[in-house]
Amino acid sequence: MPVGARGPNEHLIGVPGSRHELGTPSLVIDLDIMNANIASLAEHAVAHDYEVRPVGKIHKSIEITRRQVEAGGRGPCCATLAEAEVFVDAGFSDVMLFTSVVTPPKLDRVAELNARAEDFIVCADQASNVVQLGEAARRSGRPMKVLVDLETGSYRTGVVGEEAALALARLIVDTEGLEYAGLQGYTGHHMNTVDFEARRTRGIEVIEPVVRAAERLTAAGLEPEIVSGGGTGTHDIDHEVGIFTEIQAGTYVLMDTNYYNVVMRRDEPHPFGPALFVRTTVLSNCQPEFAITDAGIKEVDVIFGIENPEILRGAPPGATFEVAGDDMGKVRFANPGVDRLAVGDVVEILPPHCYQTTVLYRYFHVVSGDTLVDIWPVDAYDNW
Numbered sequence: 001m002p003v004g005a006r007g008p009n010e011h012l013i014g015v016p017g018s019r020h021e022l023g024t025p026s027l028v029i030d031l032d033i034m035n036a037n038i039a040s041l042a043e044h045a046v047a048h049d050y051e052v053r054p055v056g057k058i059h060k061s062i063e064i065t066r067r068q069v070e071a072g073g074r075g076p077c078c079a080t081l082a083e084a085e086v087f088v089d090a091g092f093s094d095v096m097l098f099t100s101v102v103t104p105p106k107l108d109r110v111a112e113l114n115a116r117a118e119d120f121i122v123c124a125d126q127a128s129n130v131v132q133l134g135e136a137a138r139r140s141g142r143p144m145k146v147l148v149d150l151e152t153g154s155y156r157t158g159v160v161g162e163e164a165a166l167a168l169a170r171l172i173v174d175t176e177g178l179e180y181a182g183l184q185g186y187t188g189h190h191m192n193t194v195d196f197e198a199r200r201t202r203g204i205e206v207i208e209p210v211v212r213a214a215e216r217l218t219a220a221g222l223e224p225e226i227v228s229g230g231g232t233g234t235h236d237i238d239h240e241v242g243i244f245t246e247i248q249a250g251t252y253v254l255m256d257t258n259y260y261n262v263v264m265r266r267d268e269p270h271p272f273g274p275a276l277f278v279r280t281t282v283l284s285n286c287q288p289e290f291a292i293t294d295a296g297i298k299e300v301d302v303i304f305g306i307e308n309p310e311i312l313r314g315a316p317p318g319a320t321f322e323v324a325g326d327d328m329g330k331v332r333f334a335n336p337g338v339d340r341l342a343v344g345d346v347v348e349i350l351p352p353h354c355y356q357t358t359v360l361y362r363y364f365h366v367v368s369g370d371t372l373v374d375i376w377p378v379d380a381y382d383n384w
Helices: 033-050 062-070 082-088 104-116 127-140 160-172 194-220 230-239 354-358
Strands: 027-032 120-125 146-147 179-186 226-229 276-284 290-293 308-311 319-323 329-332 346-350 363-368 372-375
Touching: 027 033, 033 062, 033 230, 033 346, 033 363, 082 104, 104 127, 120 127, 127 146, 127 160, 146 160, 160 179, 179 194, 194 226, 194 230, 194 372, 226 372, 276 354, 308 319
Parallel strands: 027 363, 120 146, 146 179, 179 226
Antiparallel strands: 027 276, 276 290, 276 346, 290 329, 308 346, 319 329, 363 372
């Protein structure tokens, strides 16, 4: 059968049992689990008085973003200008770009994007960049909202301390074409700490600079409208302090090995299910210790080491997965000589980092129960 516009599995859409017929390697979303994840965080946000700012880089998908926004979320936040362009051009308003844009060609694109966007938001931590953004905003013919990017413990971008935040906020206010909109303060190194109380202790610490900066800005007559930060791993902690107006939650919607065992909530340890997985077929079983599959480094990320991907389904109990090459994976048996996989068997594995596996593919295969119900593109695939 000829390959369709959405890949070799397109002809299976709507066919009962088609999940089990998918050609591999394939990136799959369980629609029912994903929708439940979206609903769970949306309900938590309402109950604890914050808004969800979905992180677009996690899935780079217009359709997934639409579902997150329709559940009550704000517009997506983006890691790259290319992502922001995709989401703005798809009709989303209130799109945030949380990394700085400093080169002339990209600043020209920012100006063009701001001209056609509704409530486009950027972040800045340099006075020189504020000047650049002001020039871009004036070229666009409409105001551009800017958040002060505050360093809170990641040691990446962000001004250090409340006085520096105040100085930059005043410069934004005084720069023609810009609108001061508030603060961004994000730290992610503790997000996957398994123990809830240990993660909470660190989480409260990294929020303190945000609290101090917000208080200093408010005292100076510059109360932030938006205070953005937090994430999937701290969503049940961030609201305690009452400073964030929105939480930058991303991985919750799909989940991955990075968060698989993390106790997410004190009263509900695992509210989010593994919605994203890679299906991979056994190609060879000549050795008693393992079987070889068709998913390797080019099909599943291994940022945390070759043994990190979690096997969800299809392998004998105790088996582990590791990559064996660019296009080959290895299912290693717990009981060599006893456990077996036949050539043609399919194993489903949970990626270590969902967004780093997502960019290895062009499409999500969306299943509900045993049926392939749709194929969605990875819309914001480009990173330039």
